[in-house]
Amino acid sequence: MTASFEKLGLKVGLEIHRQLDTKTKLFCDCKPKLFKEDPKIVFLRRLRPTQSELGQIDPAALFEFQKGVKMLYEANEEASCLVEMDEEPPHNLDREAVEIALTIALMMNAKPVDEIHVMRKAVIDGSNTTGFQRTCVVALSGELDLKGKHIPIQHVSLEEDAARRMEENGSIIHYRIDRLGIPLIEIATAPVICTPQETEEVALAIGRILRATGKVKRGLGTIRQDLNVSIQDGALIEIKGVQELRLVSRIVEFEVQRQLGLLKIRDELKERGASKDDVEEEIVDVSSVFEQTKCRVIRKVLNQDNRVLAVRLPKFAGLLGRELVHGMRLGSEMASIAHFWGRVGGLFHTDELPAYGITDEEVSQLRQCMNAEPQDAVVLVADARENATDALKAVIRRATEALGNIPEETRGANPDGTSRYLRPRPGAARMYPETDVPPIQLSNKHIEEMRACLPESAEEKMSRLMREYGLNMKLAKQILESKYVDLFRDVVEETTVHATVVAVTLTETLKALKRDGVEVDNVTDNQLKRLFGLVGSGHLTKEAIADVLTWLVEHKDAGVEDAIKNLELVVLSREELETVVARLIEDNKKLVEERRMDALGVLMGFIMKSFRGRVKVELVDEVLRKRLKENLSHT
Amino acid sequence: MAIVSTGGTIASRVDYRTGGVRPALTANDLYSVVPELSEIAQVNAEILFSLFSENITPKHWTKIAEAVAKHIENGVAGVVVAHGTDTMGYTAAALSFALHNLPVPVIIVGSQRSADRPSSDAALNLIGAVRASANAPFAEVVVAMHETVSDETVFFHRGTKVRKCHTSRRDTFKSINTSPIARLRNERFEMLIEDYHKRDSSQRIVLKPSFNEKVALIKSHPGLDSSVIEWYVKKGFKGVVLEGTGLGHVSKNCFPAIRNAVENDIIIAMTSQCIWGRLGMNVYNQGRDLLAIGVVQLEDMLPETALVKLMWALGQTKHIRKARKLLTTNISNEISPRTQAEETA
Incomplete structure (x- = not known):
């Protein structure tokens, strides 16, 4: 397969965005923290497409504006101030974020710029209250060595994260501005990656470098990968927002197949003798065909006095419904495009009909109405006349494009590895200077000081963990990839708990609890330290750790001691255990007489059942064995 | 339009x-x-x-x-x-x-x-x-x-x-x-x-578009040096709007300079730096003293509006008495006769 990707001329460029773990946001002093409760502050805005320096207006942006799209922004007091509301000029660039970005840049051997200039990148979908995203290049021309292959890093940049899209209510889009302004590092590779597998490896390698700084955020939503994918004869497609690493190779593979499928459709259309001139811009009102329809979607639309409009796509029959890859079809591409340009819910096409309550009879009437030959396809949209017209105009454009080159698009990644149309690729001239923020000069001296004390690479750190703490490779790797590396070191150094026990607890135990729905992220480092302290001093058994953690998550603000008390996990003293064992032997006299030393296992079971987490197994074994022997020798 | x-x-x-x-x-x-x-x-x-x-x-x-x-x-x-x-x-x-x-x-x-x-x-x-x-x-x-x-x-x-x-x-x-x-x-x-x-x-x-630019706006503050007022008098200014504290006060130290200005036919008008509210110069002795010296009190007029109005009044007439009269006459709703609770701050 690798060879065939190379033959196809696959070229992938990777853009990795990751939130930095700073104390404040990039251009103000707000906490980089998301909120879940209802917003305290809401305000309504419109964004107007403005002419860029070159006098160009982004057509997609203009269109959205003309449709009267408004943004309802939601905020709380902790995570947003007037800066995110675009009610106050940005403050100076956050120095902590700059330092982290520089560290990362130097670890990739990139050359820091002399002066950091903040730019504005036009983003008019409402995800930025200003209508632009602030971004700045920190370093250029880095490199990454991937199994001997040289991967150039084009630039390392800092940007502000965008607002979170919450919902869409008609023409009002809800955005939450808590995320807006969180510093993001952006790392862009040259488009030299040749296979899906290699794409994933590069993403992994960059991820390891980022984590080595200990200054990047972790978890879902903190990392977003954009992929630029092209094949020979295909198009440059930008796929945005891949949140999971394991999807990267799949997305590249699917995109290659999508493009190959589209090229095949183009060739087939040519074979059928289709030409761009045949695609007519004739949109027909076919509502009368559906007067008695059982199709619920169309019924509802017609009841609201809206219309069913249709277009004929000559010689497209069978091609709209053909699967390109994994459920992606030309028909579904058209549906996404229709949704974008017409804000319609979806469309029907004859390749998938009769279905959805639309009958055979209706389909043939429709075909008749549209003068459709058997080789032709018909696409219909049921909505308000204006929306349906916009949607079908977009469908006609897409059909025309199907006869030529694959259109360049910005697509969004889906969780199953497929992607969907987001918008046309924006023009190149989207950047202009952010005049409100002064440039930052980087002195050579400062850069050299930083270069002298870069963090350990992931590989160095791992071998040190194995060497110094006797961890096996799997555990060392897990600890390294968790957020507890520093805590692990502190606990091992401050307590007598065995390093392996600490490592297993911080990785596997926590992971298992999380899987069971226990929000272990809410347990603080201090609570974990205290917990290990008590295990080390023998006040708590390691078997009880999971129970204590669960209790702590359920009881916010409580301490480890409270947990032990409430769970009755106070460790049995030797004397207490002796008494318990004596009584147990007394109560099970018959059993002991019959089974003699073999009764040990059963009795052990009784004790562990009652006192699990309160006593060490080794101690129970010792006491029980001793008492049994004494008992048997008496009789 | x-x-x-x-x-x-x-x-x-x-x-x-x-x-x-x-x-x-x-x-x-x-x-x-x-x-x-x-x-x-x-x-x-x-x-x-x-x-x-x-x-x-x-x-x-x-x-x-x-x-x-x-x-x-x-x-x-x-x-x-x-x-x-x-x-x-x-x-x-x-x-x-x-x-x-x-x-x-x-x-x-x-x-x-x-x-x-x-x-x-x-x-x-x-x-x-x-x-x-x-x-x-x-x-x-x-x-x-x-x-x-x-x-x-x-x-x-x-x-x-x-x-x-x-x-x-x-x-x-x-x-x-x-x-x-x-x-x-x-x-x-x-x-x-x-x-x-x-x-x-x-x-x-x-x-009526004439304005006399020889008018100043002075903010009263702790430590205000009264020679600032004297300087304006020497420079030939025709009017000074004081942005007083509270109900319309300036430090006692400034009284001689203010008296001197008034005696030199310079209009001294009082507004408040509180921004919201009306003057009340009869409440404290120092307010009454300022009125007695001849300071014009401007009700709830904004200090900036008072400055512009005094420039305008002195642009309309050379007679100090007429200008004073214009200054205290409600020309364009700059003085509200009453203020309702919800309109305050």
Whole structure:
């Protein structure tokens, strides 16, 4: 397969965005923290497409504006101030974020710029209250060595994260501005990656470098990968927002197949003798065909006095419904495009009909109405006349494009590895200077000081963990990839708990609890330290750790001691255990007489059942064995 | 209707190559930035100057007043003045005193975010201003700006009672000690007060555009050196507005300098730096002493409005007694006879 990707001329460029773990946001002093409760502050805005320096207006942006799209922004007091509301000029660039970005840049051997200039990148979908995203290049021309292959890093940049899209209510889009302004590092590779597998490896390698700084955020939503994918004869497609690493190779593979499928459709259309001139811009009102329809979607639309409009796509029959890859079809591409340009819910096409309550009879009437030959396809949209017209105009454009080159698009990644149309690729001239923020000069001296004390690479750190703490490779790797590396070191150094026990607890135990729905992220480092302290001093058994953690998550603000008390996990003293064992032997006299030393296992079971987490197994074994022997020798 | 442009954020575009700012308020520029305007009114745009509003002087007020009056005499439905927001309140007061018997509204408009930013407040403010100049029922000098931080409603503030109260927010302008006179929501005007000067095209505008610049505004503060007041007297100033503390006080140290100024036929007027509220100079001895010296107390007039008004009064007459009389006469609603609770802060 690798060879065939190379033959196809696959070229992938990777853009990795990751939130930095700073104390404040990039251009103000707000906490980089998301909120879940209802917003305290809401305000309504419109964004107007403005002419860029070159006098160009982004057509997609203009269109959205003309449709009267408004943004309802939601905020709380902790995570947003007037800066995110675009009610106050940005403050100076956050120095902590700059330092982290520089560290990362130097670890990739990139050359820091002399002066950091903040730019504005036009983003008019409402995800930025200003209508632009602030971004700045920190370093250029880095490199990454991937199994001997040289991967150039084009630039390392800092940007502000965008607002979170919450919902869409008609023409009002809800955005939450808590995320807006969180510093993001952006790392862009040259488009030299040749296979899906290699794409994933590069993403992994960059991820390891980022984590080595200990200054990047972790978890879902903190990392977003954009992929630029092209094949020979295909198009440059930008796929945005891949949140999971394991999807990267799949997305590249699917995109290659999508493009190959589209090229095949183009060739087939040519074979059928289709030409761009045949695609007519004739949109027909076919509502009368559906007067008695059982199709619920169309019924509802017609009841609201809206219309069913249709277009004929000559010689497209069978091609709209053909699967390109994994459920992606030309028909579904058209549906996404229709949704974008017409804000319609979806469309029907004859390749998938009769279905959805639309009958055979209706389909043939429709075909008749549209003068459709058997080789032709018909696409219909049921909505308000204006929306349906916009949607079908977009469908006609897409059909025309199907006869030529694959259109360049910005697509969004889906969780199953497929992607969907987001918008046309924006023009190149989207950047202009952010005049409100002064440039930052980087002195050579400062850069050299930083270069002298870069963090350990992931590989160095791992071998040190194995060497110094006797961890096996799997555990060392897990600890390294968790957020507890520093805590692990502190606990091992401050307590007598065995390093392996600490490592297993911080990785596997926590992971298992999380899987069971226990929000272990809410347990603080201090609570974990205290917990290990008590295990080390023998006040708590390691078997009880999971129970204590669960209790702590359920009881916010409580301490480890409270947990032990409430769970009755106070460790049995030797004397207490002796008494318990004596009584147990007394109560099970018959059993002991019959089974003699073999009764040990059963009795052990009784004790562990009652006192699990309160006593060490080794101690129970010792006491029980001793008492049994004494008992048997008496009789 | 006519738009007279004086400069400021609303009327300019940044040239990103040079970093310079150029005026951009020809009618075509306006239509290209805010296409909706063409549906509301036929706009006649005049670029009077291209100044950041901190560089506007009383001489510019005179020119603006004359330009506005000329458009009104030509029979427009209303005049919009595009202006930087920093000193917009001063110009609004100046036009309120200079333009009498208005047949149509004069709407001063600005923006807090430049018009070449997608999130600019300029569009809504301009639409509001143009709509008001074309259709509003009132015929007064007002400032049209965002009511809140949302792009939803526009407030119309009386020119003599309006103040820029925030460095950067869209809703920076507030009506002080009174209610805004109207709100525009979508295409509808909502009058917020009953007593206003109504649009009436049969009225003939009267222009009184002279201002005397020899007037100063001094803020009272702990440690204020009374020689500051003496300096103005020596320099031939004709009037000083004091921005006193609280109900209208200045330190006792300044009394001799104030007495000397009054004896030299200089008008000394008192306002309060509290911004909200009315003077009460009979409450404490020191207030009564200042009145006895001859300080003119200006009720709930804004200090900035008082400065403009004293400049205007001294521009109308050379007689100190007449100027004093003008200063305390309510010319353009700069003095509210009563203040309701919800209008206070």
